[in-house]
Amino acid sequence: MTSAAAPDSAVRLSRRDLLAIDDLTRAEAIALLDRAERFAPLLSASVKKLDTLRGRTLINLFFETSTRTQSSFELAGKRMGADVVNMAVRTSAMAKGETLIDTAATLNAMSPDLLVVRHASSGAAALLARKVSCSVINAGDGQHEHPTQALLDAFTIRREKGRIEGLTIAICGDIAHSRVARSNVRLLTLLGARVRLIGPPTLVPASAARWGVEISHDMRRGLEACDVIMMLRLQLERMQGGLIPSQREFFWFYGLDEDKLRLAKPDALVMHPGPMNRGVEIDSRVADDPRVSLIEKQVRNGVAMRMAVLEALACSRTTGETEP
Numbered sequence: 001m002t003s004a005a006a007p008d009s010a011v012r013l014s015r016r017d018l019l020a021i022d023d024l025t026r027a028e029a030i031a032l033l034d035r036a037e038r039f040a041p042l043l044s045a046s047v048k049k050l051d052t053l054r055g056r057t058l059i060n061l062f063f064e065t066s067t068r069t070q071s072s073f074e075l076a077g078k079r080m081g082a083d084v085v086n087m088a089v090r091t092s093a094m095a096k097g098e099t100l101i102d103t104a105a106t107l108n109a110m111s112p113d114l115l116v117v118r119h120a121s122s123g124a125a126a127l128l129a130r131k132v133s134c135s136v137i138n139a140g141d142g143q144h145e146h147p148t149q150a151l152l153d154a155f156t157i158r159r160e161k162g163r164i165e166g167l168t169i170a171i172c173g174d175i176a177h178s179r180v181a182r183s184n185v186r187l188l189t190l191l192g193a194r195v196r197l198i199g200p201p202t203l204v205p206a207s208a209a210r211w212g213v214e215i216s217h218d219m220r221r222g223l224e225a226c227d228v229i230m231m232l233r234l235q236l237e238r239m240q241g242g243l244i245p246s247q248r249e250f251f252w253f254y255g256l257d258e259d260k261l262r263l264a265k266p267d268a269l270v271m272h273p274g275p276m277n278r279g280v281e282i283d284s285r286v287a288d289d290p291r292v293s294l295i296e297k298q299v300r301n302g303v304a305m306r307m308a309v310l311e312a313l314a315c316s317r318t319t320g321e322t323e324p
């Protein structure tokens with residue numbers, strides 16, 4: 001990667017890639033949130049484009065479908081002035097059986113600066129990162145991590161509540177299959193929040209006992225004193241076998257409706273990374289209530305947050321190392 005004139009205020013990161021929240025120190029995470037705050041007003045300005053990443057190339061490589069994340073990275077890249085290429089995975093050589101490693105070599109030959117990857121296998125982004133010379137951003141790998149989702153969630157919470165430290169934040173539902181949950185647990189605990197996981201025993205992994213969080217299998221009790229409630233999608237596509245008796249029963253015990261919401265703090269706010277299963281993990285009356293729901297703000301804030309991440313990765317490092 002060639003050197004670029006980085007703005008003095010760009011965040012400097014010690015790692016080349018953003019594969020998981022552990023790639024960031026607490027200070028780096030806070031600096032990224034602060035930087036996103038600077039980009040947020042730009043999104044409602046009439047001219048939305050900066051030229052910080054002019055001449056840089058961002059490749060979006062999504063092996064799993066995505067509405068929000070892919071378009072958010074595309075917009076963020078374009079607003080920073082980068083050339084953005086969306087690889088059409090289904091119609092490319094990858095659909096003909098090319099391995100991830102061959103794909104990496106092909107992409108590397110095109111000398112991109114930033115590669116955003118989503119893949120159904122945990123660890124795929126890390127594997128790719130070892131084979132290319134540019135910065136890799138994990139946009140979701142299997143059940144492992146989705147670090148920019150956690151950053152945009154933390155950014156949204158801090159904007160609405162003024163802080164993260166000391167808040168009680170519940171993450172509810174299908175924890176077991178959720179990369180959003182894993183990244184959020186890491187980041188929110190790093191930033192000083194008290195995190196409570198709420199879900200049925202079949203959907204809370206045993207390893208969560210070591211994540212430094214509270215665990216509750218009773219949603220009504222678990223919601224007590226919560227400042228923020230983050231609902232997760234029931235990820236039926238990743239479930240093998242009947243982990244829940246039925247979606248109706250799941251909603252009865254773990255779906256967030258107005259009655260259960262009343263058990264949290266009176267000023268509690270509700271989040272969901274999307275896509276939502278309405279009537280399964282969240283009731284429309286809660287999801288669509290602008291007094292409590294941050295769901296649209298999460299999407300809007302996601303672009304500013306990703307602008308900060310792209311800028312930081314592109315401007316922090318001028319050389320990359322590749323495995324032979």
Ligand code: ASP
Pocket residue numbers: 140146179180232233235273274275
């Ligand atoms: N969009 C998020 C993800 O890709 C959450 C979800 O799919 O439920 O992990």
